[in-house]
Amino acid sequence: MSLAHAILGLLNYQPMSGYDLKHLAFDRTIAHFWPADQAQIYRTLDKMAGEGWIAGELEVQSDRPNRRVFTITEAGRAELDRWLHTPQAIPAHREAFLVQMFFAAQLPDAVILEHIDQQIAARQARLDQFGQIIAPSPDEGPLRREQVFWRLTLEFGLAHERMCIEWLELSKQTIRSAAQPPDTKDAPHEG
């Protein structure tokens, strides 16, 4: 379960609560390659505590609800290290829009072109969100070792969205140039 290992990696930086993990860590930087549901984070923390990978301590707060702050244990560090050394399989790619594209011959061009525009807009929105991820700029002197890798995962996100948009634009062109023949049964006069 990679969610557990992502959490181990984060708690290896500093102890955090489930709320911190969700709002400060996952939603800010990790979500674009491993989004995490709030409910699942808490349940996974329970499981990890059961495994002895992390230890939770209740932090009583007067002005706000109490927090359970989790710290990585030695066993947790060992598990993280073991996992980081394990080669990972390429995940399955499941994209409903591509299924639509595959069967789009059954749709009028106008509808599939609308779908494509909507996909472009959604991809562009993600690209814009990436701009808000705190990326250390290269002119601020040499990057810390961590920052090299953080930046690479960000670059992946950017490259991925750009590739998708390029392909979507290409698809629009392809569909337009292989446009649906008009209502006549004959081939169009211009070839």
Added chain:
Amino acid sequence: MSLAHAILGLLNYQPMSGYDLKHLAFDRTIAHFWPADQAQIYRTLDKMAGEGWIAGELEVQSDRPNRRVFTITEAGRAELDRWLHTPQAIPAHREAFLVQMFFAAQLPDAVILEHIDQQIAARQARLDQFGQIIAPSPDEGPLRREQVFWRLTLEFGLAHERMCIEWLELSKQTIRSAAQPPDTKDAPHEG
């Protein structure tokens, strides 16, 4: 559930058994954007028959086990059409290797470079598999309308793997040029 809709799209071409769907349709062409487990296909067929989207008929065979051949119904065609008109959300991207990359500062360069090479090999293998997908070549005259869209989904797969490989190569270069400092605590003399 998009698996059901992928099946509807396939059965809209011609009636098929669960076995056909798995081995002729999914594993051959659709798997790279919607892989399907055999057990899940059969269970989904049961559900779809329950919804009235498809009708199964037992085909008795003497030399081989009997087949249940499914045909799309009018309700199924309507459901397929409805779904094809529905805009699709961008799916979550979950990639364990990127989690490793994010935390790779805790690994020696040699290990992460090995992981990268293994990822490149796996991506390359997928690229090679795509070569076996029957892609209608553009010099065989004008493509049938279906083939335009089939080809586009194939192009997506190719573009995706190529992008991944490019990024992996870039990552190797980046890691090498920002190499781990040697065991001395001082900064290296060349800089």
Added chain:
DNA sequence: GTATAATATAGGACAAATCATATATCAAGG
């Protein structure tokens, strides 16, 4: 005053996907 948002955790219900295994027949290879 009252609704909303932020902080903080948790459980129920469900959907989707994976993995292993079982069954049954025939053909082909050793």
Added chain:
DNA sequence: CCTTGATATATGATTTGTCCTATATTATAC
């Protein structure tokens, strides 16, 4: 004779992930 592979379907168990809802407090906005 025995194993393996192709054909063909099916079930059990489990893992993962999602969605909704509940609880409780404080601060802020209207």
